[in-house]
Amino acid sequence: MxxxxxxxxxxxxxxxxxxxxxxxxxxxxxxxxxxxxxxxxxxxxxxxxxxxxxxxxxxxxxxxxxxxxxxxxxxxxxxxxxxxxxxxxxxxxxxxxxxxxxxxxxxxxxxxxxxxxxxxxxxxxxxxxxxxxxxxxxxxxxxxxxxxxxxxxxxxxxxxxxxxxxxxxxxxxxxxxxxxxxxxxxxxxTHGYEEDDSTVTLSGPNGWVQWLPDENSPESVLRGMIKNTPRAMRSRSGEDLNATITHAINPYNAEELERADLSKDQIKRYLVENSDVRTEARPDPLSTSATFEDTDIPNRQISQYGDVNSVKITSIGGPGRVNAIIGMSIGGPVTKKIRFxxxxxxxxxxxxxxxxxxxxxxxxx
Structure with missing residues (x-):
C-alpha cells in the first residue's frame, strides 16, 4: 500500500x-x-x-x-x-x-x-x-x-x-x-564496558516502588533503601535463579551518599548486611498437619538481599529526593553494546x- x-x-x-x-x-x-x-x-x-x-x-x-x-x-x-x-x-x-x-x-x-x-x-x-x-x-x-x-x-x-x-x-x-x-x-x-561505549541493559522486574527518605542524611537514604523494599522483593544471585533488585537513586541522594564516601559496592554490602527480616518457621496453625507447639520452632532472620551481586544501583531522575526500587527481576540483567x-x-x-x-x-x- x-x-x-x-x-x-x-x-x-x-x-x-x-x-x-x-x-x-x-x-x-x-x-x-x-x-x-x-x-x-x-x-x-x-x-x-x-x-x-x-x-x-x-x-x-x-x-x-x-x-x-x-x-x-x-x-x-x-x-x-x-x-x-x-x-x-x-x-x-x-x-x-x-x-x-x-x-x-x-x-x-x-x-x-x-x-x-x-x-x-x-x-x-x-x-x-x-x-x-x-x-x-x-x-x-x-x-x-x-x-x-x-x-x-x-x-x-x-x-x-x-x-x-x-x-x-x-x-x-x-x-x-x-x-x-x-x-x-x-x-x-560498573559492568565491564568503556565509558564511551553505548549500551542497553535488560531486566525483567514485576514491581515498582517510589519512596522518599525520612531525613536529609546518608543514613536515612540507606535505611530507606531497606525499609521501602517490599518483602515480596527478594534478591540473590546464582545459577539456579538470578533474582535482582535495582535501586534507581536520584542524583541529589546519590551525591549525599558519595559525600559520605560511600561507593556503590559499600552500599550494596550495607544492604546485604542489614536487611534481615523476620520470617515464621512455625507451621500454619490453620493446617491440619501442624504438629508443633508454638514454642518448638522460633522465628528466624533471613537476609532480604542475598548477596552484593543481586543488588544493582543506577542514578536516574531530576531535581528532588524521590527514589525508585524496581524488582525483583528473575532474569539478567543483561547488557549489550550498541553497534552503529x-x-x-x-x-x-x-x-x-x-x-x-x-x-x-x-x-x-
Missing amino acids: SENSQTPQSYDETYRSLYEEGMTDGLPVVPPTEERVEEMLRGIDRPRDDVVGRLGNNENPLTVEDLAANAVMAGCVPPYMPVLEAGARALADPESNSIQFSVSTGSWAYQWIVNGPVRQKLNIESGSGAFGPNFHANQTISRALGIAYRNTAKIYPGEKDMGVMGNPGKFYLLAGENEEASPWEPYHV PNNWESLVEEYEFERNWVPTEGFYE
Whole structure:
C-alpha cells in the first residue's frame, strides 16, 4: 500500500486487521508499509534477512526486517535501529531469561537502562520523568522491543502470557542513566564496558516502588533503601535463579551518599548486611498437619538481599529526593553494546533531533 494513497478508512482497516491478528499491544500503531520499513532499514547495516536473535520457547527467528516492521508500528524512527538491535540481542540472550518473564503468572515487565553517548544523540531522557510519558525515544524504543517479542514468540494473554494481573510496565519501561549528574561511575562501566561505549541493559522486574527518605542524611537514604523494599522483593544471585533488585537513586541522594564516601559496592554490602527480616518457621496453625507447639520452632532472620551481586544501583531522575526500587527481576540483567552503522551520524543529523523531539513531518506523512 502506498503511503500517499492511504486514506483514513484504509488506515482504520489496516490497524483493525493488525489488532485482530494479535500483532499490536492494543494501542494504535503506524502501518508498516513497504516504504516505511525500507526507510527504517537505513538505520542498520545488517542484511534484512539476518536473524538478530531467536525468541520464545520455540526459538522463533527475529530478522532485521521483522525488527524494522515492529519498530515502524511502535512509532520509532530509523536512527533508533541500533538501540533496537542491541535490545533484541539482549532479549535473545538465554541469560536474560526473557521467556520466563514474558509468560509467567507474576506479570513481569521489560526494564531497559541506556548508557553512553547515544543518550544525547537520540534524546533518551535520564532526568525528570525519565520513566514516564512525554519522551519519544524512551517510549517508542521500549514499546517496539515489547511488540517484537510478542509477535516473534507468538505470546498472547491467556495462552502463553499467563500474567494474572498484567503489568503496565510492558508498554514501556526505559530510561537513560543520568551519568552527568551522578557522582558514581556509570552503570555500564560498573559492568565491564568503556565509558564511551553505548549500551542497553535488560531486566525483567514485576514491581515498582517510589519512596522518599525520612531525613536529609546518608543514613536515612540507606535505611530507606531497606525499609521501602517490599518483602515480596527478594534478591540473590546464582545459577539456579538470578533474582535482582535495582535501586534507581536520584542524583541529589546519590551525591549525599558519595559525600559520605560511600561507593556503590559499600552500599550494596550495607544492604546485604542489614536487611534481615523476620520470617515464621512455625507451621500454619490453620493446617491440619501442624504438629508443633508454638514454642518448638522460633522465628528466624533471613537476609532480604542475598548477596552484593543481586543488588544493582543506577542514578536516574531530576531535581528532588524521590527514589525508585524496581524488582525483583528473575532474569539478567543483561547488557549489550550498541553497534552503529557508518552512516548513523549523518542519519541522526538528517532527522534533526532536538530536545523533546517528536516526529511532525516526513517519515509519518
